Amino acid sequence: MKILILGGTGLIGRALEQYLSADHEVVCVGRSAFVNQDTLNELVQGRDLIIKLSGANIVKRWNVDYKQEIWDSRVTTSKQLKTALDFLTSKPRIFCASAVGFYPESSCSQPFNEDYQHSGTGFLSDLVVSWEQQSKTLAENVLIFRFGVVLSVNGGALSQMLLPFKLGFGGPVAGGKQCFSWVHVDDLLKAFSYAIEHTDMQGVFNLTSPNPVTQAKFGQTLASLLHRPFLLPLFKWQIKLLFGEGSQVLTQGVSVVPKKLLQLGFKFDYAEVRSALKDIINNKK
Numbered sequence: 001m002k003i004l005i006l007g008g009t010g011l012i013g014r015a016l017e018q019y020l021s022a023d024h025e026v027v028c029v030g031r032s033a034f035v036n037q038d039t040l041n042e043l044v045q046g047r048d049l050i051i052k053l054s055g056a057n058i059v060k061r062w063n064v065d066y067k068q069e070i071w072d073s074r075v076t077t078s079k080q081l082k083t084a085l086d087f088l089t090s091k092p093r094i095f096c097a098s099a100v101g102f103y104p105e106s107s108c109s110q111p112f113n114e115d116y117q118h119s120g121t122g123f124l125s126d127l128v129v130s131w132e133q134q135s136k137t138l139a140e141n142v143l144i145f146r147f148g149v150v151l152s153v154n155g156g157a158l159s160q161m162l163l164p165f166k167l168g169f170g171g172p173v174a175g176g177k178q179c180f181s182w183v184h185v186d187d188l189l190k191a192f193s194y195a196i197e198h199t200d201m202q203g204v205f206n207l208t209s210p211n212p213v214t215q216a217k218f219g220q221t222l223a224s225l226l227h228r229p230f231l232l233p234l235f236k237w238q239i240k241l242l243f244g245e246g247s248q249v250l251t252q253g254v255s256v257v258p259k260k261l262l263q264l265g266f267k268f269d270y271a272e273v274r275s276a277l278k279d280i281i282n283n284k285k
Helices: 011-020 037-043 064-086 123-135 156-166 185-197 215-225 236-251 259-264 273-283
Strands: 002-006 025-029 049-052 093-099 143-147 149-151 182-184 203-207
Touching: 002 011, 011 025, 011 185, 037 064, 049 064, 064 123, 093 123, 123 143, 143 185, 149 156, 149 185, 149 273, 156 215, 182 185, 182 273, 185 203, 185 259, 203 259, 215 273
Parallel strands: 002 025, 002 049, 049 093, 093 143, 143 203, 149 182
Antiparallel strands: none
């Protein structure tokens, strides 16, 4: 297949490019694809599949301008892609990224699945709702993956956590009771490959491990695998001092399970957090 990955210079895009290139012709372009409409119109020509991942990093200090950048990098770019696709006579399949931030805050004992239709409140949930609404206009059979936190040492949250944990500075964040919905990068790649093979897949799919854990359980597991203590807490006020309104990404918990993938028979290689972290640490994936 001829595959175009848009917004593909981050962790997921780089991993997908390497993984899919073994069997497909893959072109991976960052946010430069959206600099002007003519560039995007040219890029989408002749593609069998377009994977849209574009989105500015949300784990940063937010202000009015940066919140607009977060919004535009997801919603406005989807509008641009819709314009480009409208010119095509032969329509490609479309896979779009989304996030578990759609759901309200919840505990690990009460996870949400795709049957739950009511979004949470606040900027992140509003963002995901608008993002997905725009994504659904791209194709009748669009596939939307709601990502949990992707675990890899090549980027994302885990790569940032490893050094302080190795130095013995690990500890509960904002009490540690908030639920942490995650997915091993290899399972994410496997899910994309599965979706390519199963052409009837469409709609919204949660892409998370079937077993969300609390932040404290995640941190304790990571610390034990590194043979380090898990003692130094990071309080909510400290996180808010660092990230402002953006601190909610770290302090609010969302519990999510991938009901639809499991119903299709998809098998996670790393369903448990200990096996996932052990594999990543040992193999530096």
